[in-house]
Amino acid sequence: MSNDGHQEGGFAVAADRLLVPLSDTVTVRQTVGYAVRSGLERSDELEVHLVVALPHEADLPESRHHTADAEELLSKAANWVREDAGSASVTVETALLGTDEYLFGPRDFADTFGDYAQEHGIDLVVLDPEYQPGATAQMLQSIERELERVGLAYDEAPVERPARHERLVGDGTERFDRLFAMFWISYGFYLVLGDPTYWFDLVTGAAVAGIVSVSLAQITFTFPLDRVQSPIRTVRFAFYVPYLLWEIVKSNLAISLVILRPSMPIEPTMTRVNTRVRSGLPLLALANSITLTPGTLVVRADDQRLLVHTLIPSAREGLFDGDLERAIRFVFYGRESAAIPTPRERGDTEIIGGDDQ
Amino acid sequence: MIESLRFWAIIVLVAFGLFFTFVSAVGVLRLPDVYARAHTASQADTLGAGLALAAVAIALGWQHATVYTVLLLFFVFITNPTAAHAIARSAAESGIDPWTTDDTEEGESK
Amino acid sequence: MIPSGVTIEEIFLGAAALFVVLAIMMFYRAVAGPTTQDRLLAVNVLGTNTVVILALLAAGLDEPWFLDIALIYALLNFLMAIAISKFTVERGGVL
Numbered sequence: 001m002s003n004d005g006h007q008e009g010g011f012a013v014a015a016d017r018l019l020v021p022l023s024d025t026v027t028v029r030q031t032v033g034y035a036v037r038s039g040l041e042r043s044d045e046l047e048v049h050l051v052v053a054l055p056h057e058a059d060l061p062e063s064r065h066h067t068a069d070a071e072e073l074l075s076k077a078a079n080w081v082r083e084d085a086g087s088a089s090v091t092v093e094t095a096l097l098g099t100d101e102y103l104f105g106p107r108d109f110a111d112t113f114g115d116y117a118q119e120h121g122i123d124l125v126v127l128d129p130e131y132q133p134g135a136t137a138q139m140l141q142s143i144e145r146e147l148e149r150v151g152l153a154y155d156e157a158p159v160e161r162p163a164r165h166e167r168l169v170g171d172g173t174e175r176f177d178r179l180f181a182m183f184w185i186s187y188g189f190y191l192v193l194g195d196p197t198y199w200f201d202l203v204t205g206a207a208v209a210g211i212v213s214v215s216l217a218q219i220t221f222t223f224p225l226d227r228v229q230s231p232i233r234t235v236r237f238a239f240y241v242p243y244l245l246w247e248i249v250k251s252n253l254a255i256s257l258v259i260l261r262p263s264m265p266i267e268p269t270m271t272r273v274n275t276r277v278r279s280g281l282p283l284l285a286l287a288n289s290i291t292l293t294p295g296t297l298v299v300r301a302d303d304q305r306l307l308v309h310t311l312i313p314s315a316r317e318g319l320f321d322g323d324l325e326r327a328i329r330f331v332f333y334g335r336e337s338a339a340i341p342t343p344r345e346r347g348d349t350e351i352i353g354g355d356d357q
Numbered sequence: 358m359i360e361s362l363r364f365w366a367i368i369v370l371v372a373f374g375l376f377f378t379f380v381s382a383v384g385v386l387r388l389p390d391v392y393a394r395a396h397t398a399s400q401a402d403t404l405g406a407g408l409a410l411a412a413v414a415i416a417l418g419w420q421h422a423t424v425y426t427v428l429l430l431f432f433v434f435i436t437n438p439t440a441a442h443a444i445a446r447s448a449a450e451s452g453i454d455p456w457t458t459d460d461t462e463e464g465e466s467k
Numbered sequence: 468m469i470p471s472g473v474t475i476e477e478i479f480l481g482a483a484a485l486f487v488v489l490a491i492m493m494f495y496r497a498v499a500g501p502t503t504q505d506r507l508l509a510v511n512v513l514g515t516n517t518v519v520i521l522a523l524l525a526a527g528l529d530e531p532w533f534l535d536i537a538l539i540y541a542l543l544n545f546l547m548a549i550a551i552s553k554f555t556v557e558r559g560g561v562l
Contacts, residue, residue, distance in 0.1 A: 192424050252404050256380045259387065259397060268393050291438035294400040297392060299445045309392045309445065367475060371482045375489075378516065382492040385512060391504045394496070398512045409482065409519045413526040416475055422531035425538060426522060432541045433515065440511055440548035447552035448504040 016043045019122040021113060022052050022077055024069065025130040027159040032077050034157040035126040036084040046090045049120060050077045053097040053109050070096055093120070110146030117152055125154040175217075181230070182213035236331045243327060247293050251315060255294040258312055266311050270299070273306050275325055286328045290319065363415060370412035378405030391448045399441030406433050479527030483520050490516040503555050507548060514544030 020035045022028055032050075039046040052070040074094040081092050097112050113125060125147060147154045187209035194201035258266060275286060287298040290308060295315025300307035310316040384397025407430055414426040490513050497509035518541045525533035 192428065195421075248400070248404055252377060252380075252401055255384075255396070256377070256401065259380055259384045259401075266388070266393065268390070287442065288435070288438045291442050292400060292403065292434070294396055297396050297399070297445055298442050299392065299449045307449070309396075311393055311396045364475065368478065371478060374519070375482060375485055378486065378489050378519070381512065382489045385493060385496050385509060391502055391508065394505065394508055398508045402512050402515055406515050406519045409486070410522055412482075413479070413522045416479065416526045417531070420531075422525070422534055425531070425534040429518065429522060429534065429538055429541060432538070432545070433518065436541065436545035437511075437515060440545055440552075441508070443549050443552040444504050444508050444511065447507075447555050448502065451502075451504070451555060 016045050017047045017049065017121055017123050019049045019051065019113060019117055019120075019125045020077075021109075021125070021127065021131060022050055022073055023128065023131050024073060025128055027128055027130045027157070028073075028077070029080060030159040031126060031128040031157040032080045033084050034159065036081055036090065038126075038155070040085070040088050040090075044089070046085070046088065047093065048081050048090060049093045049095065049116070049122060050074055050081070051095045051097050051113070051116060053112055067096070107146050107149075110143060110150050110152070113147070114150035114152055123153065125152050127154050127156045129156050129159060178217040179213045182217040183209050186212040233332060240327055240331045244289055244292065244324075247324070251294045251318070254314060255312065267313055269310055269316065271308050271310055271316060271319070273308055273319060275306055282328055282332045285331070286325060289324045289328065293318075293324065367412045367416055370408045370415070374405045374407075374409035374412065376405070377401045377408065381405060392445055395441045395445045395448075399437050403433060403437040406437075476527050476529070479523045483523040483527060486516055486520045486523065490520070504552070507551050507555075511544065511548045514540065514547070518544065 016039070018035050018039050020032060022032075035048060036046065039048065052074055054066055054070060074096070078092045078094055081090060095116070097116060098108075116122070117125070127143070127147075131143060144154065144156070187205050190205035190208055191201065194205060196202070275283070287306060290296050290306070291298050293315070295311045296319050297309045297311075298306055299309050308319060310319060378401070381397045381401035384401060385394050388394045388397065410426055410430045410433065414423050414430070417423045417426060493509050493513045493516065497506050497513065500506050518537045521533050521537035521540065525531055525537065
């Protein structure tokens with residue numbers, strides 16, 4: 001995947017109707033800017049169709065906030081277009097796609113865009129290289145290929161993206177760090193299972209670890225490894241484990257009492273908690289920790305908004321006090337970052353379901 | 358002395374492991390809906406399995422097989438909540454409404 | 468302090484037997500459902516129990532290679548749970 005604008009020959013001549021699929025990425029602003037700029041270079045009149053494709057059915061209660069976010073993104077992007085267009089005559093159309101069906105994977109998205117393009121006579125799709133519709137629907141294959149399949153011309157916006165999104169290419173040292181870490185992790189694992197003193201295991205282990213690190217390093221570490229921070233995090237994580245175990249035992253006993261009591265006084269509720277951790281590994285660690293402590297179960301972890309099912313009130317209170325969140329922040333960001341207000345004080349908690357559902 | 362300490366440690370760990378697994382079994386049978394069941398199924402069971410595995414690790418002592426047991430412990434602790442989360446999410450996405458105290462009359466599916 | 472007549476091996480075997488009983492309790496939920504996710508959950512717990520039983524047998528019968536099977540079983544169990552829960556949602560999409 002190169003960063004250069006990629007154009008299908010023959011289509012780029014009179015592109016006066018552009019389709020720009022938007023998603024909440026760091027490069028979406030640049031993509032919109034590029035679409036307007038390049039469109040105006042080719043012709044004087046421009047019609048920009050901004051669309052957001054929703055991966056979920058819009059009427060599901062948990063995806064309502066997705067719809068709201070999408071509308072916000074659309075109105076923001078429309079302003080960007082007007083900003084960039086200046087005095088040139090640019091028409092902006094916005095649309096929400098996929099509200100009535102469940103979109104899964106690039107194929108569905110490409111089909112939806114194809115239908116839309118046909119309806120509105122779109123000439124060119126300007127694609128955000130980071131385009132990622134919804135955090136749940138990971139792009140398994142490239143959407144580019146699927147767009148070619150439905151016969152849509154597309155142009156990938158040449159954006160400057162932050163280093164952490166450099167997939168496959170990456171700069172040298174970063175790539176080496178990942179390979180290095182992955183190699184030693186898999187080699188260590190191999191030797192733990194095998195016999196570290198037997199030469200055969202040492203040789204085959206090195207070979208296997210080499211293959212694994214070359215093929216999987218870029219997938220395993222979706223974030224840049226920091227030569228100082230990553231080992232420190234590992235150490236801090238080792239401190240976190242006993243704390244987590246203690247929490248698990250404590251709340252397990254509480255929940256055991258509730259379940260074994262014949263009257264079984266449970267109060268299941270769905271709650272939403274907005275967390276202050278970055279997505280990726282910190283979010284995974286937090287969500288898994290929350291799930292591990294009994295009485296709370298993460299149902300959805302699409303982004304910072306966790307949908308948590310709680311079984312008993314005390315577990316809910318514990319969740320809203322945010323002890324685990326603070327601990328995770330300590331692990332990943334250090335001691336100073338751990339001292340933040342509890343989710344309750346921030347107003348980041350919300351009980352959904354239970355009474356109103 | 359060390360031997361008897363080890364012996365009793367194993368007994369206690371196995372006993373608690375059995376207790377928590379029992380809680381998880383009772384929970385899975387008694388609780389009203391899939392979300393609530395996922396709580397005990399994933400957590401009480403994880404702790405139960407973890408304690409039992411710890412007992413095995415202590416019994417095996419310092420040998421190669423112990424490393425396996427510790428690895429197993431790690432796997433159980435990482436994979437079980439993830440699996441429970443995946444199941445709960447799939448339940449949410451296929452539109453199963455969580456049971457609440459309001460709809461007791463709808464029938465506690467036991 | 469160690470009670471005479473009881474060996475650690477016997478304790479492990481007894482515990483394994485009790486775990487089997489608990490696993491059988493789980494069968495009720497696996498059969499009764501009512502939803503696919505309920506069954507999946509029950510089977511997942513059953514799988515975890517199986518792993519523990521294998522480990523206990525490894526210690527009780529002094530057959531350390533049972534742990535290899537337990538390790539593989541744990542990974543397969545996890546994969547199964549993920550695969551099926553994905554499968555039930557994403558309209559038959561493969562993972």
